[in-house]
Amino acid sequence: MRINYNIGACKPCWNGMIEFRLQIDSRITRAVVPLIIKSFSECGKTAEPVFPYPEESDQELMDTWAKSLREDLAQDRQRLARLLNDTKFAHGYVEIPDEDMELVLRALTEIRLFIRKANLEAFSDEELETGEFVLPQKPQLAQSYYLAYLVLAEVQEGLIAQAA
Amino acid sequence: MTLETIIKTETKEDTSLDLPWRVIVLNDPVNLMNYVVMVFRKVLGFDENKATRHMREVHENGRSVVWSGNRERAENYAYQLQHWRLQTLLERDD
Numbered sequence: 001m002r003i004n005y006n007i008g009a010c011k012p013c014w015n016g017m018i019e020f021r022l023q024i025d026s027r028i029t030r031a032v033v034p035l036i037i038k039s040f041s042e043c044g045k046t047a048e049p050v051f052p053y054p055e056e057s058d059q060e061l062m063d064t065w066a067k068s069l070r071e072d073l074a075q076d077r078q079r080l081a082r083l084l085n086d087t088k089f090a091h092g093y094v095e096i097p098d099e100d101m102e103l104v105l106r107a108l109t110e111i112r113l114f115i116r117k118a119n120l121e122a123f124s125d126e127e128l129e130t131g132e133f134v135l136p137q138k139p140q141l142a143q144s145y146y147l148a149y150l151v152l153a154e155v156q157e158g159l160i161a162q163a164a
Numbered sequence: 165m166t167l168e169t170i171i172k173t174e175t176k177e178d179t180s181l182d183l184p185w186r187v188i189v190l191n192d193p194v195n196l197m198n199y200v201v202m203v204f205r206k207v208l209g210f211d212e213n214k215a216t217r218h219m220r221e222v223h224e225n226g227r228s229v230v231w232s233g234n235r236e237r238a239e240n241y242a243y244q245l246q247h248w249r250l251q252t253l254l255e256r257d258d
Binding site: 109113163 | 192193202206243246251254
């Protein structure tokens with residue numbers, strides 16, 4: 001028997017599922033789920049793996065590297081799609097099979113990287129790292145994307161707590 | 165191409181494969197610190213202390229050499245770290 005990470009109480013889990021509730025007001029989660037789904041859809045189209053050799057130009061190796069990473073990342077995204085399509089997620093509940101945890105974690109990172117690049121230009125790196133800024137002073141849409149970014153980070157925190 | 169040239173070429177290629185390579189992880193403002201520690205532990209087999217030390221190095225210095233050795237293994241680690249979406253580079257360890 002495994003003890004699940006949960007808010008306020010540990011919940012025994014017998015069925016190989018990870019389940020926990022986000023520590024965020026579910027009204028916020030409901031409000032940002034459409035933005036998360038939109039970002040999810042867009043990042044799948046634009047994600048381009050980076051070749052790790054800055055000075056090498058072996059085109060065949062570069063192509064193979066990128067193709068392989070794209071396939072692996074697509075598989076990760078598929079598992080995350082299941083979570084995002086789960087109606088309970090919009091109400092702040094996360095429920096995924098144990099074996100999907102690593103894939104979902106990676107896909108969440110990919111969306112957060114995408115949101116940072118595409119929708120959070122109004123925030124400096126330092127602001128994002130320290131959280132020291134006044135949210136209402138940011139543009140309205142950037143505020144919403146920032147909350148989506150936070151919700152995704154919260155899901156990651158919960159999953160990492162499980163992994164630990 | 166003479167036999168001697170072929171042998172020299174092959175020897176050179178083998179040697180270049182054996183040159184040490186460094187796997188370098190770069191800082192980004194997005195990834196959570198505990199995520200980076202978890203990835204270092206999973207991919208590189210670090211214990212908690214070593215993983216935390218390298219995570220801090222990435223955070224404070226902008227980069228950390230997380231592994232050094234032959235090219236094949238370095239590539240393998242770099243691939244896995246990129247799959248976890250950490251910014252990773254490979255450099256010759258001159």
